[in-house]
Amino acid sequence: MSLASDAVFEKIIDGLKGNEAKAKSINGVFLYKITKDGKVAKEWTLDCKNAKAYEGPAQGIKVDTTLTVADEDMVDIALGKLNPQAAFMKGKLKISGNIMLTQKLAPLLKTEAKL
Amino acid sequence: MSLRQLVDGDCGGVNPLMQLGGQFTRDAARKDEGFTNAQFERNLRSDEHLVNEFLGQVTAPPQSFQMDALLQEMREIEQTNAMAVHQATRGMDNISGVSKEWANEFGMQPSLTSTTQMVHMQPQKQQLVHVREFFDDEGPGVSSSFLGHTPVAPFMPLQTLPTPYLAICPPYVPSTERFFEEANSLTKEDTEKLLPQTSTKEYVEDWINDYEASAKQRQEATGSYNESFWQRLQDEWQKLSEESEHPWLSEYGENYDPYKEYGFAEENPLADVENALEKGKEYMQNGDIPSAVLCFEVAVKKEPENADAWELLGMAQAENENDPQSIAALKRSLALRPDNNRVLMALAVCYTNESLQSHALRMLINWMEVNPKYKHLLQQHPGLQTDGDAMASSLIVGSKLQAVQNLFLDAVRMNPQEVDADVQEALGVLYNLSSEYDKAVDCFRAALHVNPQNAKVWNRLGASLANGSRSVEAVEAYQHALQLEPGFIRVRYNVGVCCMNLKAYKQAVEHLLTALNMQANTTAARDLPEGAGAIGGGQAQMSDSIWSTLKMIISLMGRSDLHGAVNARDLKVLNETFMDTV
Numbered sequence: 001m002s003l004a005s006d007a008v009f010e011k012i013i014d015g016l017k018g019n020e021a022k023a024k025s026i027n028g029v030f031l032y033k034i035t036k037d038g039k040v041a042k043e044w045t046l047d048c049k050n051a052k053a054y055e056g057p058a059q060g061i062k063v064d065t066t067l068t069v070a071d072e073d074m075v076d077i078a079l080g081k082l083n084p085q086a087a088f089m090k091g092k093l094k095i096s097g098n099i100m101l102t103q104k105l106a107p108l109l110k111t112e113a114k115l
Numbered sequence: 116m117s118l119r120q121l122v123d124g125d126c127g128g129v130n131p132l133m134q135l136g137g138q139f140t141r142d143a144a145r146k147d148e149g150f151t152n153a154q155f156e157r158n159l160r161s162d163e164h165l166v167n168e169f170l171g172q173v174t175a176p177p178q179s180f181q182m183d184a185l186l187q188e189m190r191e192i193e194q195t196n197a198m199a200v201h202q203a204t205r206g207m208d209n210i211s212g213v214s215k216e217w218a219n220e221f222g223m224q225p226s227l228t229s230t231t232q233m234v235h236m237q238p239q240k241q242q243l244v245h246v247r248e249f250f251d252d253e254g255p256g257v258s259s260s261f262l263g264h265t266p267v268a269p270f271m272p273l274q275t276l277p278t279p280y281l282a283i284c285p286p287y288v289p290s291t292e293r294f295f296e297e298a299n300s301l302t303k304e305d306t307e308k309l310l311p312q313t314s315t316k317e318y319v320e321d322w323i324n325d326y327e328a329s330a331k332q333r334q335e336a337t338g339s340y341n342e343s344f345w346q347r348l349q350d351e352w353q354k355l356s357e358e359s360e361h362p363w364l365s366e367y368g369e370n371y372d373p374y375k376e377y378g379f380a381e382e383n384p385l386a387d388v389e390n391a392l393e394k395g396k397e398y399m400q401n402g403d404i405p406s407a408v409l410c411f412e413v414a415v416k417k418e419p420e421n422a423d424a425w426e427l428l429g430m431a432q433a434e435n436e437n438d439p440q441s442i443a444a445l446k447r448s449l450a451l452r453p454d455n456n457r458v459l460m461a462l463a464v465c466y467t468n469e470s471l472q473s474h475a476l477r478m479l480i481n482w483m484e485v486n487p488k489y490k491h492l493l494q495q496h497p498g499l500q501t502d503g504d505a506m507a508s509s510l511i512v513g514s515k516l517q518a519v520q521n522l523f524l525d526a527v528r529m530n531p532q533e534v535d536a537d538v539q540e541a542l543g544v545l546y547n548l549s550s551e552y553d554k555a556v557d558c559f560r561a562a563l564h565v566n567p568q569n570a571k572v573w574n575r576l577g578a579s580l581a582n583g584s585r586s587v588e589a590v591e592a593y594q595h596a597l598q599l600e601p602g603f604i605r606v607r608y609n610v611g612v613c614c615m616n617l618k619a620y621k622q623a624v625e626h627l628l629t630a631l632n633m634q635a636n637t638t639a640a641r642d643l644p645e646g647a648g649a650i651g652g653g654q655a656q657m658s659d660s661i662w663s664t665l666k667m668i669i670s671l672m673g674r675s676d677l678h679g680a681v682n683a684r685d686l687k688v689l690n691e692t693f694m695d696t697v
Contacts, residue, residue: 007667011664014659079618080584081584107470113577113578113613114436114438114468115575
């Protein structure tokens with residue numbers, strides 16, 4: 001099954017390839033659980049410690065933070081339409097584990113206009 | 116006659132009225148204990164009076180001091196006192212969140228309460244009791260809510276904790292003194308003088324002993340509670356520091372140094388160009404940034420020690436939407452000439468784009484340091500001055516950002532009449548770092564007021580607007596930038612991002628493809644006779660960021676069938692798919 005948020009994760013994978021050192025400086029392992037119609041449809045692992053991302057649960061590494069978010073909300077976050085903090089407050093984004101680490105994810109996730 | 120029998124005193128016989136009178140006199144004891152009601156007392160008094168008059172003698176005995184009553188009362192006081200103290204200390208064990216000072220004061224209050232119970236003749240004290248009881252109830256609640264925060268912010272200065280609580284309590288010291296005065300006069304003078312019985316003395320001693328014991332107990336409780344509190348704080352801190360990968364501590368170190376090496380284009384179609392530096396400047400003027408980049412690359416290859424060439428290359432790469440390359444080139448330039456404020460500013464911008472906050476701050480501080488006009492301002496911020504690399508770790512990144520912002524605000528205040536566009540730009544960058552996009556917009560607008568022909572600043576204004584979710588206004592600013600410099604690749608990319616954020620995917624793709632086509636089909640490449648080499652040169656100039664953004668948009672459009680073309684960077688297929696429909 002293909003989800004809209006797949007595009008976001010492919011972008012993240014590209015971003016990690018482009019700059020390993022920067023990814024490693026985030027120094028955390030994230031597990032995204034993407035939900036569709038209230039059910040977990042896909043899982044993605046962002047292993048910033050080794051600068052790689054892949055579909056499915058984490059392989060042989062401890063997950064620091066687990067994030068659960070709906071497919072369309074994930075896209076909105078990546079497009080900057082939905083502020084991750086606001087999403088968290090509204091309960092659209094559920095985080096368990098090390099919340100502080102997620103603060104560092106923003107540059108990887110969001111496509112920002114360049115100065 | 117029968118009445119006479121009642122009234123007349125019989126020799127030897129018992130007069131019933133006398134019996135009644137005796138009963139009433141005995142009742143005075145109970146009256147002293149405060150159990151008789153006032154109405155009955157008054158009736159009794161008049162009866163008594165009549166009887167006394169009739170009998171012609173004083174039957175009511177002098178109202179002696181009732182030691183029994185006092186003892187009873189004192190015993191009660193002692194009990195409540197001990198109980199209250201016990202409760203207080205037990206409560207403190209549970210609370211374990213306030214300083215010793217507060218605890219002592221809290222412990223004293225119950226004894227005060229009992230004072231007022233004992234000394235009835237001061238009604239204003241009774242009110243005090245209520246106030247105090249109210250705060251006694253409030254006290255633990257307030258302190259426990261304080262405690263709720265302590266694990267989160269373990270550095271809260273503890274001595275300040277009790278102050279808000281004390282502030283709402285009425286001053287009690289004078290009444291305490293009064294209590295002791297009264298207590299002293301009661302125990303020593305009255306009691307001993309009126310009833311010099313040994314039992315009382317013993318009792319008073321007992322009472323004092325008990326009081327001392329409870330005070331000691333209270334002190335011990337306070338001490339142990341303090342100890343346990345600090346123990347907990349220490350444990351908490353240890354736990355935090357044991358987490359070696361705590362996010363704040365592992366924040367991008369200043370030592371982390373990405374983009375060291377500049378990656379040259381593998382096949383440069385302009386490799387044999389004469390006087391590449393001048394040619395590059397010419398291309399730049401004409402708005403052909405990718406060609407200019409190629410020329411500058413040739414120039415720096417020929418003269419690797421030429422700071423100007425590296426600087427121009429870095430600037431060109433920034434406009435070419437290629438921050439990593441730009442940073443590498445600018446760093447080379449900076450190494451050759453460390454006091455170039457243009458390079459410092461450009462680097463700060465690049466680092467900001469790449470979310471390398473501490474690097475960007477470092478550059479802006481250096482910018483001020485090399486600027487003779489503002490250099491003296493740095494002396495007012497000793498924490499920011501360059502004492503090697505060690506300083507970076509001494510400040511938390513957040514507060515450092517704030518400090519640098521203040522530094523540049525000082526620079527603005529130095530001469531409020533005259534706007535320094537550079538300082539405004541720097542402030543704009545700083546507000547982008549702190550995500551205060553509205554402030555950044557104001558700064559860039561001020562800078563544009565000074566120099567409205569600067570396409571770069573227009574772009575920065577647009578980017579700040581876009582990042583602050585004001586995409587529509589951003590497009591306007593981008594338009595200005597493109598009018599001034601049609602070949603500004605970065606602006607095209609930004610417009611694409613802007614369209615994407617507005618979910619206008621088709622337009623976004625078009626803009627990004629325009630940018631990629633410009634990078635691929637440089638005039639420099641077209642000038643060359645063999646077109647084959649041109650593609651190779653163009654490929655190297657295309658930015659990864661544009662490609663990855665394009666890929667995402669195509670996925671969002673649901674055109675996964677085109678992924679192959681994107682991965683192969685096949686512009687031709689994409690052009691056919693999207694540009695024909697324009």
